[in-house]
Amino acid sequence: MTTPQIDPAPRLLERVQAYRGPPTAVMEVCGTHTVAIARLGLRSLLPPGVRFLSGPGCPVCVTPVDVFDAALFLVRECGVVLATYGDAVRVPGSDGTLAEARARGADVRVVYSALDALAVARSEPDREVVFLALGFETTSPTVAATLLAAREARVDNFSVLSAHKALLPAMDALVQDPDVGIDGFLCPGHASMVLGTRGYRPLADEHDIPCVVAGFEPAEVLAGLALLLDQRLAGEARVENAYPRAVAPDGNPAARAVLERVFQRVDSRWRGLGLLPASGYDLRPAFASLDARRRFLEGVSFDGREPPGCRCADVLRGVLEPDGCALFGKQCTPENPVGACMVSSEGACGARHRYREA
Numbered sequence: 001m002t003t004p005q006i007d008p009a010p011r012l013l014e015r016v017q018a019y020r021g022p023p024t025a026v027m028e029v030c031g032t033h034t035v036a037i038a039r040l041g042l043r044s045l046l047p048p049g050v051r052f053l054s055g056p057g058c059p060v061c062v063t064p065v066d067v068f069d070a071a072l073f074l075v076r077e078c079g080v081v082l083a084t085y086g087d088a089v090r091v092p093g094s095d096g097t098l099a100e101a102r103a104r105g106a107d108v109r110v111v112y113s114a115l116d117a118l119a120v121a122r123s124e125p126d127r128e129v130v131f132l133a134l135g136f137e138t139t140s141p142t143v144a145a146t147l148l149a150a151r152e153a154r155v156d157n158f159s160v161l162s163a164h165k166a167l168l169p170a171m172d173a174l175v176q177d178p179d180v181g182i183d184g185f186l187c188p189g190h191a192s193m194v195l196g197t198r199g200y201r202p203l204a205d206e207h208d209i210p211c212v213v214a215g216f217e218p219a220e221v222l223a224g225l226a227l228l229l230d231q232r233l234a235g236e237a238r239v240e241n242a243y244p245r246a247v248a249p250d251g252n253p254a255a256r257a258v259l260e261r262v263f264q265r266v267d268s269r270w271r272g273l274g275l276l277p278a279s280g281y282d283l284r285p286a287f288a289s290l291d292a293r294r295r296f297l298e299g300v301s302f303d304g305r306e307p308p309g310c311r312c313a314d315v316l317r318g319v320l321e322p323d324g325c326a327l328f329g330k331q332c333t334p335e336n337p338v339g340a341c342m343v344s345s346e347g348a349c350g351a352r353h354r355y356r357e358a
Contacts, residue, residue, distance in 0.1 A: 012222035013045065021233035023049040025181055026225065027318055029171055030188030031058040031346025036216050038351040042225075050229065053180070053318035054348035056170050056272060057188060059135040060087045061316055061340045061347045064271045066304030067163045068093035070297055071132050074161070075106035078296050081124070083117035084132035086110045087344045090337060094305040114146035114160070121150075121158035130292045131160045138190040140164040140281055141255035144262035147283070147290050161292040162282055166265060167191050168199060169279035175207045180318050184210040184228040186221075189243050194259075196251025200239045208237045215243040262287060271306075271340065272316035312339035315348050322349040329353060 028034060034054045037043065043052055056062045072093050075082045082098065089098040089108055102108040107127075111117050117131035133143045143160060150158045167188070175182050187200055192213045200211040210231040214224025223242040231237060241247055259281070268280025283291040306313065309327050314320035322328050322341065332338035334350055341349035 012219060012226050015226045016050075016222060016229060017045065017047050019047045019050060019229045019233065021049075021229065022183075024183045024229060024232050025051055025053050025318075026184045026186055026228060027053040027055040027174065027180075027182045028186040028188075029055040029057040029167065029174075030186075030190065031061075031344065032190065032216050033057065033186060033188065033214065033221065034348055035346055035351045036218075036221055038355040040218055040221070041355070042221065053182065054315065054322075054351075055174060055318050056270065056316045058316075058341070058344045058346040058348070059139075059165065060085070060091055060344040061312065062165060062170075062270045062272065063088075063091070063134055063163045063340070064269050064304055065093055065306055066269075066302040067132075067161070068098070069095070069302035069304060070161060070293075070300075071098060071130075072096065072101055073300065073302070074130055074292065074296055075101050075108055078128070079107075080128040080130045080292075080296070081107045081109060081120060082130050082132060083109045083111045083120055085112075085134065087346075088132055088134060090343045091340045092307055092338070094303045114143045115149075118146050118150055118155065118158055121155050122153075125157055127157060129158050130296075131158070133160050133162050133164055136165055136167045136188075136191045137194040137255075137259070138188075140263065141194060141252075141259045144258045147262050147287055148258070150290060151287065156289070159290050159292040159295050160283065162263070162280075164263065164281035165268060165270065166279050166281065168195070168203070169276050170270060170273055171200075171203055172207075173273055173276055174317065175203060175209055177317065182209065182318070183232060184212070186224050186228065187211050187213040189213065189215045189220075189246060192243070192247045192251065194252045194255045197239050197241050197247060197249050199251065204237050204239050210237050210240075212240045213243050213247050215246065270316075272313035307338045310339035312341040312347075312349070315341050322352040325349070 121129035263281035311325035337343040341347040
Protein backbone atom coordinates (compact mmCIF):
# COMPACT_ATOMS: atom_id res chain seq x y z
CA MET A 1 0.00 0.00 0.00
CA THR A 2 1.38 3.40 -0.97
CA THR A 3 0.54 6.94 0.12
CA PRO A 4 1.35 9.27 -2.78
CA GLN A 5 1.59 13.05 -2.86
CA ILE A 6 -1.54 14.77 -4.19
CA ASP A 7 -1.08 17.11 -7.16
CA PRO A 8 -3.07 20.35 -7.59
CA ALA A 9 -6.56 19.88 -9.02
CA PRO A 10 -5.84 21.26 -12.53
CA ARG A 11 -2.91 18.88 -12.95
CA LEU A 12 -5.01 15.98 -11.68
CA LEU A 13 -7.77 16.76 -14.16
CA GLU A 14 -5.20 16.81 -16.97
CA ARG A 15 -3.95 13.38 -15.88
CA VAL A 16 -7.46 11.97 -15.81
CA GLN A 17 -8.42 13.39 -19.20
CA ALA A 18 -5.19 12.18 -20.78
CA TYR A 19 -6.01 8.56 -19.95
CA ARG A 20 -6.11 6.28 -22.97
CA GLY A 21 -5.93 2.89 -21.31
CA PRO A 22 -8.43 0.03 -21.28
CA PRO A 23 -12.12 0.79 -20.64
CA THR A 24 -12.63 1.32 -16.93
CA ALA A 25 -15.76 1.27 -14.79
CA VAL A 26 -15.05 2.85 -11.40
CA MET A 27 -17.49 2.20 -8.57
CA GLU A 28 -17.75 4.57 -5.65
CA VAL A 29 -19.25 2.99 -2.53
CA CYS A 30 -19.73 6.11 -0.44
CA GLY A 31 -22.80 8.32 -0.51
CA THR A 32 -20.68 11.42 0.04
CA HIS A 33 -18.63 10.51 -3.02
CA THR A 34 -21.84 10.02 -5.00
CA VAL A 35 -22.96 13.54 -4.10
CA ALA A 36 -19.50 15.05 -4.73
CA ILE A 37 -19.24 13.43 -8.18
CA ALA A 38 -22.69 14.71 -9.12
CA ARG A 39 -22.18 18.18 -7.66
CA LEU A 40 -18.84 18.65 -9.40
CA GLY A 41 -20.14 17.33 -12.72
CA LEU A 42 -17.24 14.87 -12.93
CA ARG A 43 -19.03 12.49 -15.27
CA SER A 44 -18.99 15.15 -17.98
CA LEU A 45 -15.19 15.49 -17.58
CA LEU A 46 -14.26 11.81 -17.93
CA PRO A 47 -12.19 10.65 -20.91
CA PRO A 48 -13.58 8.13 -23.41
CA GLY A 49 -14.03 4.65 -21.97
CA VAL A 50 -14.08 5.75 -18.31
CA ARG A 51 -17.32 5.81 -16.33
CA PHE A 52 -18.50 6.01 -12.74
CA LEU A 53 -20.86 3.46 -11.21
CA SER A 54 -22.69 4.45 -8.04
CA GLY A 55 -22.67 1.51 -5.64
CA PRO A 56 -24.33 0.75 -2.30
CA GLY A 57 -22.79 3.61 -0.38
CA CYS A 58 -25.98 5.11 1.02
CA PRO A 59 -26.93 3.44 4.34
CA VAL A 60 -30.61 4.36 4.11
CA CYS A 61 -30.75 3.06 0.53
CA VAL A 62 -29.30 -0.39 1.23
CA THR A 63 -31.55 -0.99 4.24
CA PRO A 64 -34.28 -3.41 3.07
CA VAL A 65 -37.98 -2.67 3.30
CA ASP A 66 -38.61 -5.17 6.11
CA VAL A 67 -36.51 -3.05 8.50
CA PHE A 68 -38.81 -0.09 7.94
CA ASP A 69 -41.79 -2.43 8.31
CA ALA A 70 -40.38 -3.44 11.70
CA ALA A 71 -39.97 0.21 12.70
CA LEU A 72 -43.57 0.92 11.68
CA PHE A 73 -44.75 -2.06 13.74
CA LEU A 74 -42.89 -0.72 16.77
CA VAL A 75 -44.60 2.66 16.64
CA ARG A 76 -48.04 1.42 15.58
CA GLU A 77 -48.42 -1.75 17.63
CA CYS A 78 -45.94 -1.37 20.50
CA GLY A 79 -46.33 2.36 21.10
CA VAL A 80 -42.62 3.05 21.44
CA VAL A 81 -40.83 6.32 20.84
CA LEU A 82 -38.91 5.66 17.63
CA ALA A 83 -35.82 7.83 17.16
CA THR A 84 -33.77 7.80 13.96
CA TYR A 85 -32.05 9.91 11.32
CA GLY A 86 -33.99 12.36 9.17
CA ASP A 87 -33.74 10.47 5.87
CA ALA A 88 -35.01 7.25 7.43
CA VAL A 89 -38.42 8.66 8.31
CA ARG A 90 -39.25 9.19 4.62
CA VAL A 91 -38.26 5.76 3.26
CA PRO A 92 -41.34 3.75 2.24
CA GLY A 93 -42.10 0.54 4.06
CA SER A 94 -44.62 -1.94 2.68
CA ASP A 95 -47.43 0.20 4.09
CA GLY A 96 -46.37 3.81 4.46
CA THR A 97 -43.48 5.73 5.99
CA LEU A 98 -42.50 6.70 9.51
CA ALA A 99 -43.27 10.30 8.58
CA GLU A 100 -46.83 9.31 7.68
CA ALA A 101 -47.15 7.34 10.90
CA ARG A 102 -45.99 10.42 12.83
CA ALA A 103 -48.62 12.52 11.08
CA ARG A 104 -51.22 10.06 12.39
CA GLY A 105 -49.99 10.36 15.96
CA ALA A 106 -47.04 7.97 16.30
CA ASP A 107 -44.10 9.28 18.32
CA VAL A 108 -41.32 9.37 15.73
CA ARG A 109 -38.41 11.71 16.44
CA VAL A 110 -35.51 12.80 14.27
CA VAL A 111 -32.15 12.74 16.05
CA TYR A 112 -28.55 13.24 14.97
CA SER A 113 -26.99 10.40 16.92
CA ALA A 114 -27.60 7.41 19.16
CA LEU A 115 -26.58 9.56 22.13
CA ASP A 116 -29.47 11.90 21.32
CA ALA A 117 -31.84 8.93 21.43
CA LEU A 118 -30.37 7.80 24.74
CA ALA A 119 -30.95 11.30 26.11
CA VAL A 120 -34.63 10.98 25.16
CA ALA A 121 -34.85 7.70 27.09
CA ARG A 122 -33.23 9.26 30.14
CA SER A 123 -35.55 12.26 30.07
CA GLU A 124 -38.69 10.12 29.63
CA PRO A 125 -38.17 7.04 31.81
CA ASP A 126 -41.83 6.02 31.53
CA ARG A 127 -41.57 5.56 27.73
CA GLU A 128 -39.84 2.82 25.72
CA VAL A 129 -37.38 4.46 23.33
CA VAL A 130 -36.01 2.58 20.31
CA PHE A 131 -33.22 3.91 18.14
CA LEU A 132 -33.34 2.71 14.52
CA ALA A 133 -29.61 2.41 13.81
CA LEU A 134 -28.47 2.57 10.19
CA GLY A 135 -25.03 2.88 8.68
CA PHE A 136 -21.67 1.32 7.99
CA GLU A 137 -18.51 1.27 10.09
CA THR A 138 -18.64 5.07 10.11
CA THR A 139 -21.51 5.14 12.63
CA SER A 140 -21.71 1.67 14.16
CA PRO A 141 -18.86 2.22 16.68
CA THR A 142 -20.66 5.29 18.06
CA VAL A 143 -23.82 3.22 18.52
CA ALA A 144 -21.76 0.54 20.27
CA ALA A 145 -20.33 3.15 22.64
CA THR A 146 -23.84 4.46 23.33
CA LEU A 147 -25.05 0.96 24.20
CA LEU A 148 -22.17 0.54 26.64
CA ALA A 149 -23.12 3.86 28.23
CA ALA A 150 -26.78 2.81 28.45
CA ARG A 151 -25.90 -0.47 30.13
CA GLU A 152 -23.56 1.18 32.61
CA ALA A 153 -26.18 3.80 33.50
CA ARG A 154 -28.89 1.10 33.70
CA VAL A 155 -31.24 2.88 31.31
CA ASP A 156 -33.72 0.04 30.96
CA ASN A 157 -36.20 1.81 28.65
CA PHE A 158 -33.72 2.18 25.78
CA SER A 159 -33.01 -0.29 22.97
CA VAL A 160 -31.62 -0.37 19.44
CA LEU A 161 -33.03 -1.83 16.25
CA SER A 162 -29.77 -2.48 14.43
CA ALA A 163 -29.61 -2.35 10.65
CA HIS A 164 -25.86 -1.73 10.56
CA LYS A 165 -23.94 -3.12 7.61
CA ALA A 166 -20.34 -4.19 7.04
CA LEU A 167 -19.08 -2.59 3.84
CA LEU A 168 -16.36 -5.01 2.72
CA PRO A 169 -18.62 -8.08 2.14
CA ALA A 170 -20.80 -5.99 -0.18
CA MET A 171 -17.77 -4.83 -2.16
CA ASP A 172 -16.58 -8.42 -2.41
CA ALA A 173 -19.98 -9.56 -3.71
CA LEU A 174 -20.15 -6.75 -6.26
CA VAL A 175 -16.73 -7.37 -7.75
CA GLN A 176 -17.76 -10.98 -8.38
CA ASP A 177 -21.08 -10.06 -10.02
CA PRO A 178 -20.64 -10.47 -13.80
CA ASP A 179 -23.59 -8.18 -14.49
CA VAL A 180 -21.81 -5.24 -12.86
CA GLY A 181 -18.29 -5.36 -14.34
CA ILE A 182 -16.25 -3.28 -11.88
CA ASP A 183 -12.67 -2.42 -12.85
CA GLY A 184 -11.75 -0.42 -9.76
CA PHE A 185 -13.10 0.86 -6.45
CA LEU A 186 -13.02 4.44 -5.25
CA CYS A 187 -13.04 3.45 -1.60
CA PRO A 188 -14.96 5.52 0.97
CA GLY A 189 -13.20 8.15 3.01
CA HIS A 190 -15.39 8.04 6.13
CA ALA A 191 -15.63 4.27 6.62
CA SER A 192 -11.93 3.93 5.84
CA MET A 193 -11.13 6.10 8.87
CA VAL A 194 -12.29 3.12 10.92
CA LEU A 195 -11.40 0.24 8.59
CA GLY A 196 -8.02 1.55 7.48
CA THR A 197 -6.51 0.99 4.06
CA ARG A 198 -5.32 -2.52 4.93
CA GLY A 199 -8.93 -3.69 5.01
CA TYR A 200 -9.08 -3.48 1.21
CA ARG A 201 -6.06 -5.68 0.55
CA PRO A 202 -8.07 -8.89 0.06
CA LEU A 203 -10.14 -7.16 -2.63
CA ALA A 204 -7.05 -6.00 -4.50
CA ASP A 205 -5.09 -9.23 -4.04
CA GLU A 206 -7.80 -11.85 -4.53
CA HIS A 207 -9.78 -10.12 -7.27
CA ASP A 208 -6.96 -8.24 -9.02
CA ILE A 209 -8.80 -4.93 -8.74
CA PRO A 210 -7.39 -1.48 -7.93
CA CYS A 211 -8.65 0.09 -4.69
CA VAL A 212 -7.98 3.75 -3.93
CA VAL A 213 -9.22 5.53 -0.81
CA ALA A 214 -10.26 9.09 -1.59
CA GLY A 215 -11.48 12.16 0.26
CA PHE A 216 -14.31 14.45 -0.77
CA GLU A 217 -12.77 17.71 -1.94
CA PRO A 218 -12.45 18.08 -5.72
CA ALA A 219 -8.69 17.51 -5.68
CA GLU A 220 -9.07 14.45 -3.43
CA VAL A 221 -11.70 12.81 -5.64
CA LEU A 222 -9.62 13.54 -8.74
CA ALA A 223 -6.48 12.23 -7.02
CA GLY A 224 -8.23 8.96 -6.24
CA LEU A 225 -9.44 8.61 -9.81
CA ALA A 226 -6.05 9.52 -11.29
CA LEU A 227 -4.27 6.92 -9.17
CA LEU A 228 -6.81 4.29 -10.10
CA LEU A 229 -6.42 5.02 -13.81
CA ASP A 230 -2.63 4.91 -13.44
CA GLN A 231 -2.98 1.39 -12.06
CA ARG A 232 -5.25 0.36 -14.93
CA LEU A 233 -2.77 1.72 -17.47
CA ALA A 234 0.09 -0.17 -15.83
CA GLY A 235 -1.96 -3.37 -15.42
CA GLU A 236 -1.61 -3.25 -11.63
CA ALA A 237 -4.02 -3.84 -8.76
CA ARG A 238 -3.13 -2.56 -5.32
CA VAL A 239 -4.41 -0.38 -2.47
CA GLU A 240 -3.48 3.30 -2.48
CA ASN A 241 -4.41 6.17 -0.20
CA ALA A 242 -5.39 9.53 -1.67
CA TYR A 243 -6.79 10.68 1.69
CA PRO A 244 -3.74 10.44 3.98
CA ARG A 245 -4.76 13.43 6.11
CA ALA A 246 -7.66 11.39 7.54
CA VAL A 247 -7.07 7.69 6.83
CA ALA A 248 -4.26 5.58 8.28
CA PRO A 249 -3.24 2.05 7.26
CA ASP A 250 -4.68 0.59 10.48
CA GLY A 251 -7.70 2.90 10.63
CA ASN A 252 -9.09 3.29 14.14
CA PRO A 253 -8.38 0.15 16.19
CA ALA A 254 -10.17 1.57 19.25
CA ALA A 255 -13.38 2.09 17.27
CA ARG A 256 -13.18 -1.44 15.85
CA ALA A 257 -12.60 -2.82 19.34
CA VAL A 258 -15.73 -1.23 20.81
CA LEU A 259 -17.70 -2.36 17.74
CA GLU A 260 -16.47 -5.93 18.23
CA ARG A 261 -17.29 -5.82 21.93
CA VAL A 262 -20.95 -4.95 21.41
CA PHE A 263 -21.82 -6.34 17.96
CA GLN A 264 -21.37 -9.65 16.18
CA ARG A 265 -21.24 -10.20 12.44
CA VAL A 266 -24.27 -11.98 10.99
CA ASP A 267 -25.68 -12.77 7.56
CA SER A 268 -27.71 -9.76 6.50
CA ARG A 269 -30.06 -8.78 3.69
CA TRP A 270 -29.28 -5.73 1.55
CA ARG A 271 -31.60 -3.94 -0.82
CA GLY A 272 -30.37 -4.90 -4.28
CA LEU A 273 -27.73 -7.39 -3.14
CA GLY A 274 -29.84 -9.93 -1.27
CA LEU A 275 -28.53 -11.97 1.66
CA LEU A 276 -24.77 -11.53 2.11
CA PRO A 277 -22.74 -13.65 4.55
CA ALA A 278 -21.33 -11.85 7.61
CA SER A 279 -22.41 -8.46 6.26
CA GLY A 280 -24.51 -7.20 9.17
CA TYR A 281 -23.99 -6.21 12.79
CA ASP A 282 -26.38 -7.58 15.44
CA LEU A 283 -26.07 -7.07 19.17
CA ARG A 284 -24.29 -9.80 21.06
CA PRO A 285 -26.38 -11.91 23.48
CA ALA A 286 -24.85 -10.04 26.42
CA PHE A 287 -26.73 -6.96 25.19
CA ALA A 288 -30.10 -8.69 24.69
CA SER A 289 -31.85 -6.29 27.06
CA LEU A 290 -30.88 -3.44 24.73
CA ASP A 291 -31.87 -5.27 21.53
CA ALA A 292 -35.25 -4.11 20.18
CA ARG A 293 -35.60 -7.26 18.07
CA ARG A 294 -35.35 -9.51 21.13
CA ARG A 295 -37.54 -7.25 23.24
CA PHE A 296 -40.38 -6.51 20.82
CA LEU A 297 -40.13 -8.49 17.59
CA GLU A 298 -39.63 -12.16 18.50
CA GLY A 299 -41.84 -14.27 16.24
CA VAL A 300 -42.97 -11.31 14.12
CA SER A 301 -42.26 -11.32 10.38
CA PHE A 302 -42.70 -8.66 7.71
CA ASP A 303 -43.47 -8.68 4.00
CA GLY A 304 -40.80 -6.24 2.91
CA ARG A 305 -42.52 -5.41 -0.39
CA GLU A 306 -40.62 -3.07 -2.71
CA PRO A 307 -42.60 -0.16 -4.20
CA PRO A 308 -44.10 -1.13 -7.59
CA GLY A 309 -41.90 -0.05 -10.50
CA CYS A 310 -38.99 1.10 -8.31
CA ARG A 311 -35.56 0.13 -9.70
CA CYS A 312 -33.54 1.25 -6.67
CA ALA A 313 -32.17 -2.28 -6.24
CA ASP A 314 -30.61 -2.22 -9.71
CA VAL A 315 -29.23 1.29 -9.20
CA LEU A 316 -27.51 0.14 -5.98
CA ARG A 317 -25.80 -2.71 -7.86
CA GLY A 318 -24.50 -0.34 -10.48
CA VAL A 319 -26.31 -2.10 -13.34
CA LEU A 320 -28.77 0.75 -13.98
CA GLU A 321 -28.29 4.50 -14.16
CA PRO A 322 -30.91 6.40 -12.13
CA ASP A 323 -32.53 7.87 -15.23
CA GLY A 324 -32.92 4.35 -16.60
CA CYS A 325 -35.80 3.86 -14.16
CA ALA A 326 -39.15 4.74 -15.70
CA LEU A 327 -40.21 6.50 -12.47
CA PHE A 328 -37.16 8.77 -12.26
CA GLY A 329 -38.06 12.46 -12.32
CA LYS A 330 -41.70 11.66 -13.04
CA GLN A 331 -43.59 9.75 -10.36
CA CYS A 332 -40.39 9.65 -8.26
CA THR A 333 -38.84 12.96 -7.21
CA PRO A 334 -37.15 14.22 -4.02
CA GLU A 335 -40.44 15.87 -3.04
CA ASN A 336 -42.41 12.68 -3.67
CA PRO A 337 -39.93 9.79 -3.49
CA VAL A 338 -41.04 6.29 -4.43
CA GLY A 339 -37.79 4.53 -3.53
CA ALA A 340 -35.01 4.94 -0.98
CA CYS A 341 -32.44 6.01 -3.58
CA MET A 342 -34.47 9.17 -4.18
CA VAL A 343 -35.22 9.77 -0.49
CA SER A 344 -31.71 10.05 0.85
CA SER A 345 -29.51 13.05 0.30
CA GLU A 346 -26.74 10.52 -0.42
CA GLY A 347 -28.77 8.32 -2.75
CA ALA A 348 -27.73 8.01 -6.39
CA CYS A 349 -31.18 8.96 -7.68
CA GLY A 350 -31.47 11.95 -5.36
CA ALA A 351 -28.00 13.23 -6.28
CA ARG A 352 -28.59 12.75 -10.01
CA HIS A 353 -31.95 14.51 -9.85
CA ARG A 354 -30.64 17.39 -7.77
CA TYR A 355 -27.63 18.14 -9.97
CA ARG A 356 -29.19 17.03 -13.28
CA GLU A 357 -26.07 15.27 -14.53
CA ALA A 358 -25.83 14.34 -18.18
